[in-house]
Amino acid sequence: MLAYLVIRPLLDKNYGADFEAYCPFGGMQALASFFSSNTLTCSMTTVQIATGLAVLFGVIVVSKLFCSYICPIGTVTEWIGEQARKMKMQVTLSGKPDRFIRILKYSLLFITFYYSVSSSELFCRKFDPYYASFTGFSGDVVWYFALPALILTMVGSFFIRQFWCKYLCPLGAITNLAAYALPSVSLALIWVLANSIFPGTISWIWLAACICLLGFLLEATTLKFLIFPPLRITRNSGICTSCRICDKKCPMSIPISTVDKVNHIDCHLCVECVVKCPEKAALTINNKQWNWLPSAASVILIASALIISSAYELPTISERWVETSRIKEAGVFEMSGLKNIKCFGSSRSFANQMKEVPGVLGVETYVKHHKVRVYFDTKLTGSEKIKEAIFSPYSEFLNSPAAGLTTIKTFSVGIDHCFDPNDQSLLAELFRDQKGVMSLETTFGEPIQATFYYDPGLISSEKIKSRIEQKSVELKGEEGTFTVEPGFAINSKGQSEGTMEKAAFLERYFESRDVKFNKFDSYSASSVKTLNLPFPSAMDPEMQDWIPYLVSQLSNDDGVIRFKIEFTSSDPLLLISYVPTMTTRDKIIKLMNEPTFMVHYPDKSVKKVKNPFPIVLSGSGKESK
Numbered sequence: 001m002l003a004y005l006v007i008r009p010l011l012d013k014n015y016g017a018d019f020e021a022y023c024p025f026g027g028m029q030a031l032a033s034f035f036s037s038n039t040l041t042c043s044m045t046t047v048q049i050a051t052g053l054a055v056l057f058g059v060i061v062v063s064k065l066f067c068s069y070i071c072p073i074g075t076v077t078e079w080i081g082e083q084a085r086k087m088k089m090q091v092t093l094s095g096k097p098d099r100f101i102r103i104l105k106y107s108l109l110f111i112t113f114y115y116s117v118s119s120s121e122l123f124c125r126k127f128d129p130y131y132a133s134f135t136g137f138s139g140d141v142v143w144y145f146a147l148p149a150l151i152l153t154m155v156g157s158f159f160i161r162q163f164w165c166k167y168l169c170p171l172g173a174i175t176n177l178a179a180y181a182l183p184s185v186s187l188a189l190i191w192v193l194a195n196s197i198f199p200g201t202i203s204w205i206w207l208a209a210c211i212c213l214l215g216f217l218l219e220a221t222t223l224k225f226l227i228f229p230p231l232r233i234t235r236n237s238g239i240c241t242s243c244r245i246c247d248k249k250c251p252m253s254i255p256i257s258t259v260d261k262v263n264h265i266d267c268h269l270c271v272e273c274v275v276k277c278p279e280k281a282a283l284t285i286n287n288k289q290w291n292w293l294p295s296a297a298s299v300i301l302i303a304s305a306l307i308i309s310s311a312y313e314l315p316t317i318s319e320r321w322v323e324t325s326r327i328k329e330a331g332v333f334e335m336s337g338l339k340n341i342k343c344f345g346s347s348r349s350f351a352n353q354m355k356e357v358p359g360v361l362g363v364e365t366y367v368k369h370h371k372v373r374v375y376f377d378t379k380l381t382g383s384e385k386i387k388e389a390i391f392s393p394y395s396e397f398l399n400s401p402a403a404g405l406t407t408i409k410t411f412s413v414g415i416d417h418c419f420d421p422n423d424q425s426l427l428a429e430l431f432r433d434q435k436g437v438m439s440l441e442t443t444f445g446e447p448i449q450a451t452f453y454y455d456p457g458l459i460s461s462e463k464i465k466s467r468i469e470q471k472s473v474e475l476k477g478e479e480g481t482f483t484v485e486p487g488f489a490i491n492s493k494g495q496s497e498g499t500m501e502k503a504a505f506l507e508r509y510f511e512s513r514d515v516k517f518n519k520f521d522s523y524s525a526s527s528v529k530t531l532n533l534p535f536p537s538a539m540d541p542e543m544q545d546w547i548p549y550l551v552s553q554l555s556n557d558d559g560v561i562r563f564k565i566e567f568t569s570s571d572p573l574l575l576i577s578y579v580p581t582m583t584t585r586d587k588i589i590k591l592m593n594e595p596t597f598m599v600h601y602p603d604k605s606v607k608k609v610k611n612p613f614p615i616v617l618s619g620s621g622k623e624s625k
């Protein structure tokens with residue numbers, strides 16, 4: 001599975017691997033969050049919850065199967081350990097250190113659950129060496145947690161036998177707690193009872209802390225399973241020749257050759273000892289030749305989890321803002337395919353957005369199918385209004401108008417399958433490098449209305465339509481080109497064309513700035529001159545944030561008193577007002593073209609900033625009174 005997740009993106013650039021798609025540990029945290037606050041953590045769905053439950057159920061009915069047959073970290077750390085053993089550089093901890101250091105994994109388990117359940121975000125993402133390695137330390141990974149965790153895991157696994165599995169792995173801790181199911185569940189029942197007698201007095205945090213402490217104490221003092229798991233390695237001392245090969249081959253360094261039954265808490269039924277034993281039937285599982293059973297059970301459990309989870313989905317957020325009786329009579333609006341409903345955070349902002357809509361009584365979000373369900377008062381609102389409230393209009397300036405263009409054409413068209421913000425962003429992407437299309441705006445309607453602002457000399461509305469409906473399109477991304485199949489369809493309803501003056505068009509997207517400084521008001525109009533310069537940077541989205549730096553640089557000349565941008569029927573103009581008795585146009589031009597700007601900050605500090613303007617500003621501007 002891991003190889004598939006790594007190799008497929010290399011072959012298929014459109015495939016984004018999800019390294020948490022089946023993460024049982026994430027699922028367990030999501031389930032805890034669901035019980036605690038009726039929300040699921042992050043992007044976790046019933047898939048991860050079901051795999052998490054399958055792992056725990058597996059411990060109770062078979063053994064710690066995840067550790068032996070699925071865990072990617074266990075596989076890697078075991079390989080590292082093998083290299084160290086070949087070099088005779090590895091030690092096996094025993095005695096008190098072996099028992100005491102096990103507290104680390106229970107502490108990590110408690111901390112992870114505490115933060116994940118409190119925030120509904122997956123805390124383990126911040127430090128998980130597996131997640132950090134396969135995502136390239138991107139996303140939610142906090143490098144100063146993840147990098148030391150990765151180094152510690154690698155170095156520790158080299159020098160100390162099964163360092164990660166025995167001492168650090170929080171999933172290992174929770175599977176051991178499943179093996180100690182009876183005492184753990186007993187504690188949980190006591191907590192439920194106490195809370196039913198004294199409601200809300202004992203937080204779940206105390207329960208989690210007590211269960212983790214209990215798990216550590218049981219493990220450190222006994223190093224043994226109690227009742228679960230039911231399957232154990234058994235040794236027939238009549239057949240065994242005491243060659244001790246099994247002891248050497250056991251990845252957990254369990255002394256097998258001296259016991260009749262392996263009850264050690266570290267045994268995860270990998271059957272390595274059984275396979276490597278030279279005496280047939282000396283080692284068995286529960287005195288039966290069931291070597292095949294653990295691997296078969298792993299496959300069956302995970303497959304069952306995936307099948308069950310595909311039939312039912314828990315909501316990531318389920319909120320009601322009114323009493324249950326009103327919800328029973330409420331109208332229900334459902335919508336799927338909302339790609340921006342993808343995690344707890346996006347679900348939270350959707351719920352907040354809906355809370356402001358009059359008549360909406362509650363929401364549920366389902367991130368696996370990007371689906372929302374909205375409950376509403378039918379007397380106050382309706383499905384159409386809710387759909388409109390969900391819709392986010394899109395507006396993006398894509399390309400600057402060509403020099404000399406004075407009139408811009410508009411083309412409005414209804415587009416099917418373009419409701420989601422991600423789809424609208426993809427629609428803009430189709431035209432980003434399309435000469436002649438200057439901007440795109442969308443408005444709500446059935447279907448969604450998209451308006452393109454374009455240069456009729458470079459592109460036609462027919463070409464725009466055919467680009468929208470193109471079956472597959474090659475786009476440029478950060479890692480090269482990739483192909484997308486947009487799936488948009490032109491709707492025959494509501495097509496229209498129009499025109500717009502260039503100045504009015506630019507004013508829709510850019511600020512026409514007017515900044516006065518250096519005692520502007522103290523000068524009479526007759527004592528001031530204005531320098532007019534063509535200023536194409538005014539219609540360059542990337543230069544907008546730099547314009548205040550230019551204003552600051554100009555303010556260094558006491559004779560410059562005003563900075564104004566004006567959008568005209570031709571190119572934008574920069575109007576610089578100055579006092580000719582104090583400065584000259586050449587001085588101003590020189591100041592603007594300095595390689596370094598002296599920029600004044602609000603805290604009164606002055607810093608040097610490299611002149612960011614790509615075009616050397618022309619000195620041929622006109623002057624006016």
Ligand code: SF4
Nearest residue numbers: 240243244246257277
């Ligand atoms: S490898 Fe087999 S024969 Fe050798 S000690 Fe272990 S159980 Fe006995």
Ligand code: SF4
Nearest residue numbers: 250267269270271273
């Ligand atoms: S005792 Fe046998 S089954 Fe258990 S971990 Fe060791 S090698 Fe694997």
